[in-house]
Amino acid sequence: MKYLVFLLTLMFAIKGPLKAQSAANPWTEKQLMAPGALAERITKGQGNNVMILAVGPDAVIKGSVNAGPAHEAAHLDQLKNLLKTTPKNKEIIIYCGCCPFDRCPNIRPAFKTITDMGFKNVRLLNLEKNIKTNWLDKNYPTND
């Protein structure tokens, strides 16, 4: 039993910082979108009423527009420019896919910039590992 308590303590100690970090994310759980759900919308031709923005390595996803890696100020300006004339109630989905969220330098500045601009309907594509595993390997629709 002592061993179990030790393990639980250890687990809490390891998971603790991760939890603290996720609490600081600018998005909520509800603002995460499952990749399969987006793929289905695109496949069914229902992707036209949504703006899909790539803020990482490449605009892999079909119909998405590339704003460039958002950790660079120049790309954040590009992102703002792309959204300059977009209505604030437009559905926007952003994605990066370089790496897991805890290591990604792009999604936080991008998400914050877009919500700070006043957009009300912004979501983050939940590419848990990366664009390869969670999109390309599943043969979801792509731009090329």
Place this chain on the structure above:
Amino acid sequence: MGKLLGILLISILATNTFAQNTVLKAGQTAPEIRLPDSKGDTVSLASLKSGLVLIDFWASWCAPCVEEQPQLKALYKKFAASVREGKFEIVGVSLDKEKSNWQQMVARLKISWTQLSDLKFWRSPVAKDYGIGELPFNVLVDGQKKILAINIHGKELEDFIQQYLAAGNAVN
């Protein structure tokens, strides 16, 4: 109770170790790599004659990879004598898509070892040949291109190179 402990242990370990590579195994001959360098000249893994080669798979868009480059530079400097003697070499294989991003990052980081890329992003055949699921990823091979170690980083990587070179194994 034992089962519960097992599950707890696995859940702790699973989040803290690199994913297992299902394609490569130590002792196998590494899949051949034939890719263009920054000048467009094709370079093959077989043509690299060093007794120990670190194949570093990275990309300019991969933040953890970029973070690792100064450590690799430090290793390259530390083992510079072995590099000069043809006993150790690093080769960078990039999964970049844009040539300018790739080359600007190489210039910014001041990396001097050979850099290769077909600029095909995740669709590069090397990603499949080496079973790469995420970056950074690396493989260490000997002079016969036999795989010695898969995806080791930091101190573990440094110790491995140190011990391998010290043991006089790096013959080409």
